Amino acid sequence: MLSDGMRRMLKKAGSLQKNILDLDFNRLKSAFIVLLIIFTLFFSLISFFGCNNNIAVAGYSGYIPSPPIGNSTGDINIDHTYIIYTSDSGSYWMFDWGDGSFSDWIEVKVSDASVSQSYSWSSYGIYEVRVRHRSSYIGDSTWSDPLIVTIAIPPDLDGDGYNNDLEAAYGKNPDDPDDYPLDTDGDGTPDDDSADGSFTGDLDDDNDGLSDTIEESLSSNSLDDSDVTTLVIEQTIYYLVDTDDDGNGNILYNTQTETQTNTNIEDGKICLDTFGDGLWDYTFQNGIVESYKAPFPWLYVIIAVILTVVIILLLLFKMGVFYLYEEEYVVEE
Ligand SMILES: [Ca+2]
Ligand SMILES: [Ca+2]
Ligand SMILES: [Ca+2]
Numbered sequence: 001m002l003s004d005g006m007r008r009m010l011k012k013a014g015s016l017q018k019n020i021l022d023l024d025f026n027r028l029k030s031a032f033i034v035l036l037i038i039f040t041l042f043f044s045l046i047s048f049f050g051c052n053n054n055i056a057v058a059g060y061s062g063y064i065p066s067p068p069i070g071n072s073t074g075d076i077n078i079d080h081t082y083i084i085y086t087s088d089s090g091s092y093w094m095f096d097w098g099d100g101s102f103s104d105w106i107e108v109k110v111s112d113a114s115v116s117q118s119y120s121w122s123s124y125g126i127y128e129v130r131v132r133h134r135s136s137y138i139g140d141s142t143w144s145d146p147l148i149v150t151i152a153i154p155p156d157l158d159g160d161g162y163n164n165d166l167e168a169a170y171g172k173n174p175d176d177p178d179d180y181p182l183d184t185d186g187d188g189t190p191d192d193d194s195a196d197g198s199f200t201g202d203l204d205d206d207n208d209g210l211s212d213t214i215e216e217s218l219s220s221n222s223l224d225d226s227d228v229t230t231l232v233i234e235q236t237i238y239y240l241v242d243t244d245d246d247g248n249g250n251i252l253y254n255t256q257t258e259t260q261t262n263t264n265i266e267d268g269k270i271c272l273d274t275f276g277d278g279l280w281d282y283t284f285q286n287g288i289v290e291s292y293k294a295p296f297p298w299l300y301v302i303i304a305v306i307l308t309v310v311i312i313l314l315l316l317f318k319m320g321v322f323y324l325y326e327e328e329y330v331v332e333e
């Protein structure tokens with residue numbers, strides 16, 4: 001049995017424990033309310049900033065900014081510009097250029113701003129351009145997904161008019177504009193076939209219209225376009241070829257019949273035998289083709305006139321109208 005004194009002590013102790021428990025509960029309640037307020041404020045802030053495209057949402061470490069906007073192809077040593085948009089004033093942004101280089105942190109002081117950065121790559125390759133966001137409140141984001149930028153080797157690296165593959169096939173340097181295959185007419189097709197047979201050479205090296213093969217058969221220079229003149233006569237293409245280099249075409253080549261005839265010069269005009277019958281059909285002079293007109297036969301006319309005069313004189317002599325001497329008559333007295 002407990003004494004009265006003991007009962008009073010236990011009752012007092014129970015009362016004290018109850019007070020202590022009440023006190024702890026109130027502290028916990030206050031702490032919970034404070035935490036609730038802090039979380040409410042935190043998530044309100046997160047919700048507010050989460051409206052922006054490039055600003056963190058809950059779980060900042062998992063935030064991925066949008067990739068930068070800009071060209072996905074380009075050339076070396078040329079500035080390429082990349083942009084991100086943000087309404088997060090007071091934020092910072094950094095670009096990763098994919099070649100081990102990074103931009104500085106770029107501060108955005110106003111909302112609804114764009115951040116633009118230019119970069120030029122010095123080597124050909126494929127680069128992953130990313131962007132990263134930094135907030136003074138919640139730290140750095142992870143890198144954005146990459147924008148793939150291809151800085152491809154141009155087909156004609158040195159810009160000499162011959163593509164890299166062709167130059168390589170001809171043993172020329174694709175990175176030297178002064179080293180390229182022989183191409184007499186400069187039309188981009190080299191004179192000869194490539195050694196490996198992957199490229200066919202020009203069939204008309206001097207681009208005068210007459211193929212190398214025909215020029216060689218006519219003894220014409222297939223590397224000189226000044227010795228062939230193209231003529232169109234009665235809808236047929238002819239080539240007037242100067243094989244003796246005297247400035248006048250001495251062979252007329254008919255592309256339709258693939259035959260050749262000779263020419264002649266009369267009064268400075270080149271006479272052409274288009275039918276191949278040995279008679280002149282046209283003349284060519286100063287770029288003009290005309291039907292052949294035989295020259296007036298002055299020589300024959302003059303000879304005929306002289307002969308006619310001689311015959312008339314002879315007849316007159318015969319008739320006694322003209323005579324060479326006068327007979328003397330002696331009158332006897
Ligand atoms: Ca080239
Ligand atoms: Ca070259
Ligand atoms: Ca050529």
Ligand SMILES: [Ca+2]
Pocket residue numbers: 204205206207208209210211212215222
């Ligand atoms: Ca030719």
